[in-house]
Amino acid sequence: MAEDGINSFMTGPDEAGRFGIFGGRFVSETLMPLILELEERYTFAKTDPSFWAEMEDLWKHYVGRPSPLYFAERMTTHLGGAKIYMKRDELNHTGAHKINNVLGQIILARRMGKTRIIAETGAGQHGVATATVCAKFGLKCVVYMGAHDVERQAPNVFRMRLLGAEVVPVTSGRGTLKDAMNDALRDWVTNVRDTFYCIGTVAGPHPYPAMVRDFQSVIGREVRWQLAEQEGEGRLPDTVIAAIGGGSNAMGLFYPFLDDPSVKIIGVEAGGKGVDDRMQHCASLTGGRPGVLHGNRTYLLQDADGQILEGFSISAGLDYPGIGPEHAWLHDTGRAQYVSITDTEALEAFQLCCKLEGIIPALEPSHALAHVMKIAPKLPKDHIIVMNMCGRGDKDIFTVAKHLGFDMKV
Amino acid sequence: MTRIDATFQRLKAEGKKAFVSYIMAGDPDAETSFAVMKGLPEAGVDIIELGMPFTDPMADGPTIQLAGQRALEAGQTLERTLQMVRDFRKADDTTPIVGIDGLIVVDLPPEEDSELCLPAKAAGLNFIRLATPTTDAKRLPTVLQNTSGFVYYVSITGITGAAAAQAADVAPEVARIKASTDLPVIVGFGIRTPETAKAIAGVADGCVVGSAIVKMIEQKRSVADILAFVRGLADGAHRA
Ligand SMILES: Cc1ncc(COP(=O)(O)O)c(C=O)c1O
Numbered sequence: 001m002a003e004d005g006i007n008s009f010m011t012g013p014d015e016a017g018r019f020g021i022f023g024g025r026f027v028s029e030t031l032m033p034l035i036l037e038l039e040e041r042y043t044f045a046k047t048d049p050s051f052w053a054e055m056e057d058l059w060k061h062y063v064g065r066p067s068p069l070y071f072a073e074r075m076t077t078h079l080g081g082a083k084i085y086m087k088r089d090e091l092n093h094t095g096a097h098k099i100n101n102v103l104g105q106i107i108l109a110r111r112m113g114k115t116r117i118i119a120e121t122g123a124g125q126h127g128v129a130t131a132t133v134c135a136k137f138g139l140k141c142v143v144y145m146g147a148h149d150v151e152r153q154a155p156n157v158f159r160m161r162l163l164g165a166e167v168v169p170v171t172s173g174r175g176t177l178k179d180a181m182n183d184a185l186r187d188w189v190t191n192v193r194d195t196f197y198c199i200g201t202v203a204g205p206h207p208y209p210a211m212v213r214d215f216q217s218v219i220g221r222e223v224r225w226q227l228a229e230q231e232g233e234g235r236l237p238d239t240v241i242a243a244i245g246g247g248s249n250a251m252g253l254f255y256p257f258l259d260d261p262s263v264k265i266i267g268v269e270a271g272g273k274g275v276d277d278r279m280q281h282c283a284s285l286t287g288g289r290p291g292v293l294h295g296n297r298t299y300l301l302q303d304a305d306g307q308i309l310e311g312f313s314i315s316a317g318l319d320y321p322g323i324g325p326e327h328a329w330l331h332d333t334g335r336a337q338y339v340s341i342t343d344t345e346a347l348e349a350f351q352l353c354c355k356l357e358g359i360i361p362a363l364e365p366s367h368a369l370a371h372v373m374k375i376a377p378k379l380p381k382d383h384i385i386v387m388n389m390c391g392r393g394d395k396d397i398f399t400v401a402k403h404l405g406f407d408m409k410v
Numbered sequence: 411m412t413r414i415d416a417t418f419q420r421l422k423a424e425g426k427k428a429f430v431s432y433i434m435a436g437d438p439d440a441e442t443s444f445a446v447m448k449g450l451p452e453a454g455v456d457i458i459e460l461g462m463p464f465t466d467p468m469a470d471g472p473t474i475q476l477a478g479q480r481a482l483e484a485g486q487t488l489e490r491t492l493q494m495v496r497d498f499r500k501a502d503d504t505t506p507i508v509g510i511d512g513l514i515v516v517d518l519p520p521e522e523d524s525e526l527c528l529p530a531k532a533a534g535l536n537f538i539r540l541a542t543p544t545t546d547a548k549r550l551p552t553v554l555q556n557t558s559g560f561v562y563y564v565s566i567t568g569i570t571g572a573a574a575a576q577a578a579d580v581a582p583e584v585a586r587i588k589a590s591t592d593l594p595v596i597v598g599f600g601i602r603t604p605e606t607a608k609a610i611a612g613v614a615d616g617c618v619v620g621s622a623i624v625k626m627i628e629q630k631r632s633v634a635d636i637l638a639f640v641r642g643l644a645d646g647a648h649r650a
Contacts, residue, residue: 016521026517028469030542030567033549172475178466185468190568192544293466295517305487308465 009258009335012326017206017296020332022325025205027295030189035295039207041112046214051107055215058103062136063093065100065218069226069386074356075372082239082379084372086389087223087253090362096391097216097249098200099129104215106133109196116140116195120184122149122177122245123317123364124156125391126200131165141165144184147175149316156395174310177245177320181294201246202324205295209324216252223386224256231384239264239375242388243368244338245282245317247324249390258335267327268367270318271340272311282311283340284323285331293321298328314343314399315363317391345370347403350393362391363399413506414536414559417456418594418615428560428616429607429647430508430596431640432459434477435494436486437627443481444494446627449637451505454644459618460509462491469516471571473621476628512536512559520552527556536560541587543567550590560594561587563614568599571621575600581613604646611650619643 012019025035045051059065068088076084089097109117117139121127127143134141143160147169150157160167173179181204188197202209202216220240228235240257242250244267257263272281281287284299291300293308301309301321313319330336341349346363349370353361361369368387376385393400401408411419421428431450436443450458463481467474495510508514512535518526520539527537536559544567545553554561563584565575575597584595597610598618610617622643626636 025519025521027519028516028542029519029540029553030544030564032519032521033544033546172472173465182466182468186471186569189469190572192567292517294468306464307482 009330009333010255012329013206013210017210019326019329021290022298022328023206023209023296025295026292026297027205028189030192034188034192035205035207042108042207042211045108045111051111054107055104059100059218063099063103064091066222066226067091069223069230071230072357075353078356079373079376081381082376082383082385083381084376085227085237085384085386086359087219087386089219089249089388089390090359090365090392094125094129094132095394096125096129096362097219097252097388098126099132100218100252101200101212101215101248102126102129102133102198104211105196105198106137106139109139109198110137112196114194114196116142116191117198118142118144118184118187118195119198119200120144120177120180121200122146122180122319123315123362123395124149124153124160125317125395127165127167128156128159128163130198130200131160131163134165135163142187143167144170144180144187146177146180147171149176149180152399153316153395154398176310177316178308178310185294201248202251202326203246203294203296203298203322209296209326212248213251213255213326216248217255219249219252219388220254220256223253227384227386235384236260236263237386238262238383239266239385241266241268241368241372241385242390243268243318243364244323244327245270245320245364246322247327249388251324251326253386253388254330254336265330265336266371267336267338268371269323269338269340270311270313270315270367271342271345272313274342275340279309280312281340282313282318282320284321285328285338286340288321290328296325298322298325299331314346314403315367317362317364318367339371341367341370347400349373350400359389360393360397361389362393363396365390412534412536412559413504413511414457414508416504417506418560421456427611427614427647427650428456428594428596429454429611429644430457430459430598430616430618431455431623431643432461432618432620433627434461434463434474434481434624435491436463436481436484437477437624438480438630439484440486440490440494442627442633444497445633446636447494447498448501449633450640451502453637453641454648455505455640456616457506457508459514459620460491460495460507462488462509469569471569471621473571473624473628477624508538512538514538514540514562516540520555523556531556531558538562540564543583550587554591557593560596560615561591562618563587563595563597565597565599565610570599573600574602575606575610577609577613580610584614604642607643607646608650611647617647
C-alpha cells in the first residue's frame with residue numbers, strides 16, 4: 001500500500017487543506033493572508049535540509065530525543081496477554097510530547113522574523129513547552145489559558161511565569177481549552193505583524209493540522225526503528241494506542257504506520273463521566289457530529305442548533321469539544337478505531353502504572369493505558385501493543401489527590 | 411435586485427451615505443431585541459445587520475460575545491431568529507437585513523466559496539465579503555470576485571469593539587478597494603460616536619456601528635434611549 005500513492009493514507013491534506021471533507025481554512029479575512037504565508041514558508045522549510053538539521057540538533061541536545069521505547073514487563077505480566085511497550089515521551093524536556101512540535105514552529109517563526117509568540121494551553125503542557133522554547137530563544141511569549149484550567153493546573157501556571165511568559169486567564173465560555181483557543185485567535189487577528197500563533201495540537205486552519213502532525217511524527221518514526229531493534233528486523237507493532245485531546249500525540253504515533261495495514265490503530269477519547277446524552281464527556285467522534293470550529297471542519301460536540309457544547313473531562317489536556325480533522329477522516333474511512341475511557345477508568349490506570357512500572361503518568365496517557373488494560377488480557381502473548389506515554393503526571397498529582405481523598409496540605 | 415441593492419440605488423440617487431447598525435438577535439431576550447429592531451428604520455438606519463448568536467464568535471470582542479451569551483441563555487435559536495424576521499417583515503418590506511437578504515460569514519474566506527457563497531448567490535442572496543488591512547493588492551481580486559451587495563471594509567486589524575477607527579487611515583484603503591470594484595464600500599469596526607460615524611462615512615459609502623449599540627443593550631438602557639443613540643449615529647453618517 002505504501003508504494004502506491006493512490007491508496008495511501010499518508011498523502012493528505014489536499015491543496016485546500018482537506019482530509020476528505022474535514023479540515024480546510026475557516027478563518028476571517030484578516031488572518032487569511034497570514035495562514036497562506038505560513039503555508040508557503042512551511043512548505044519551503046519542510047524540504048530544507050538546514051531546517052531539519054536545526055530540529056534534529058535541538059531534539060537531541062535540548063529535548064533528549066530519541067525517547068526510549070520501554071517494554072513494560074510487570075504491566076504485561078499483570079495483564080497476562082499482549083506484550084506492552086510504552087513510548088516514553090514523558091521523559092522529554094518539559095515532560096510531554098508537546099515540545100516536539102513547539103520547536104518546529106518556533107524555528108519557523110524565527111525564520112519568518114516573528115518576535116512575539118502566542119499559544120493556547122489546556123493542561124499547561126503546551127504552554128510550558130512554548131514558554132520554554134521562547135525563553136531559550138529570547139522571544140516574547142503570551143499564553144492563553146482557561147480560568148478553570150489555571151486553577152486545576154496551578155503548577156504549570158507558575159512554571160510558565162518562571163520561564164518569563166505572560167499567562168492570560170480566559171474567562172469567556174467555561175474557561176477551558178476551547179475558550180483559550182478563541183482568545184488566542186483574537187489576539188492573532190489583532191497583532192498580525194509581529195506575532196506567530198504556535199498551536200499545540202493537530203487542529204486549527206490548514207496548514208496547522210498537517211504541520212503539527214509532521215513535527216510530532218518523530219514519535220512514530222522512532223518507534224519503527226526502536227521496535228525493530230528490540231524485536232527483530234521488520235517487526236511492526238500489532239496495535240498502536242494513544243490518547244486524544246486535539247490529537248497531536250496520537251497523530252505523531254499513528255502517522256508513520258497509516259500505510260501498514262497489519263498495524264491496528266486505536267485513538268482513545270476522554271469519556272468523562274460516561275458517553276451519553278448528559279454530554280459530560282469530550283468524545284467528539286463518538287458523541288459529536290461534523291461542524292466548523294477554530295478554522296477547520298471536524299467532529300464537534302454541539303447541540304441541534306450548531307452551538308458548541310462544553311465537554312467534560314478530569315484531564316485538562318483532553319477537555320476539548322473537537323478533534324483534529326485528520327482523525328475525523330481516519331475515523332470515517334475506518335483506518336483508525338476510536339474508543340472512549342471514563343475518568344474513573346483513567347484514574348485506575350494512573351494508579352496501576354505508578355505501582356507496577358514506577359512511572360507516574362499524566363492523566364491524558366492514563367486514558368490510553370486504561371484501554372490497553374481492557375484489551376491486552378484478551379490478546380495473544382506475541383501481540384505487540386505500543387502505547388504513547390505522552391506526558392508525566394507531576395502536573396496532575398493535585399487533581400488525583402483530590403479524587404482519591406488525600407489531603408496534600410500535610 | 412435584492413433589498414440591499416435597491417437601498418444603495420436609492421441612497422445614491424439621494425446623494426446619501428449608508429448607515430448600518432448591528433444588533434444581536436435575541437439579546438437580551440426575544441422581546442426587547444424585536445422592539446429595538448422594529449425601531450431602527452425610523453431612527454435612520456438604512457440597513458440592519460442582524461447577528462446570529464454563537465457560542466464561539468472568533469472575530470468578536472467581549473461586548474458582542476456577551477450579547478451572544480445573553481441571547482443563547484434566553485433561548486434564542488435559528489428558528490426564533492427567522493420568526494423574528496417574519497414578524498418584522500409584516501410591517502416593513504423594504505429595509506434590508508444582513509443575515510437574511512445577504513450573508514456575512516466572517517470566517518468563510520473565498521477559498522471555501524463552493525459550499526455556501528455560491529449556492530447563496532444562486533438563491534438570490536447577496537454575499538458580503540470583508541476586506542481588511544491585511545488584504546493586499548495581490549489578494550484583493552480573490553476577495554472581490556464573488557462579493558455582492560457591498561464590500562465591508564474592516565477598519566482595523568482586530569476584533570469587534572476594540573480599537574478606534576481613524577478616518578485618515580481608512581480613506582486610502584477605501585480608495586484602493588473602490589479602484590477595483592463598483593460595489594459600495596462600507597466601513598465597520600471601532601466606530602462609536604456620531605463624529606466618527608460622520609468622519610468614516612465621509613471617506614466611504616457608509617459605516618457600520620455594532621458594539622456601541624450592543625453595549626447599551628448590555629447596560630439595560632430603555633428601548634427609547636437605545637434608539638435615540640442610534641438616531642445620533644445615523645444623523646452623523648447622513649451628514650457626511
Ligand atoms: C500529556 C498530554 N497528553 C495529551 C494531551 C492532549 O493533546 P493531544 O491530543 O494534542 O496530544 C495533552 C494536552 O495538553 C497533554 O499535556
